[in-house]
Amino acid sequence: MRKQYYIFVFCFLILVEYLSGCTQTSTEKDTFIGTWKTEEKQNPMSGTNYTETRIFYANGSYVTTNMGLGQIPGTWHLSNGKLIIDTYYPGSYKYRFSQNDSVLTLVADAGGFSENLTRQ
Numbered sequence: 547m548r549k550q551y552y553i554f555v556f557c558f559l560i561l562v563e564y565l566s567g568c569t570q571t572s573t574e575k576d577t578f579i580g581t582w583k584t585e586e587k588q589n590p591m592s593g594t595n596y597t598e599t600r601i602f603y604a605n606g607s608y609v610t611t612n613m614g615l616g617q618i619p620g621t622w623h624l625s626n627g628k629l630i631i632d633t634y635y636p637g638s639y640k641y642r643f644s645q646n647d648s649v650l651t652l653v654a655d656a657g658g659f660s661e662n663l664t665r666q
């Protein structure tokens with residue numbers, strides 16, 4: 547009987563640990579959801595300034611605007627502490643939230659390009 551009690555307690559603790567990890571990941575993912583705007587950039591071809599709007603949806607879909615090309619769809623997810631975006635220009639990014647989760651800083655794994663996005 548005592549052995550069954552210890553097995554039950556052990557299984558319960560593993561279940562609690564597993565579920566607490568799920569909550570943390572879900573909360574982290576929820577922080578991305580919404581509309582974000584990039585800092586002003588310069589179009590290398592025309593020299594005009596522009597911004598991009600990026601929308602992260604809870605179902606994993608993603609939409610961005612880019613240099614007057616209209617809305618470009620894609621998908622997004624988190625993997626191994628990185629943001630993975632699959633769209634016209636796919637990539638993986640290190641990310642950091644600041645200013646009470648209103649600013650998202652992305653650093654591209656390829657080339658180390660960095661940009662700040664502001665929650666709209």
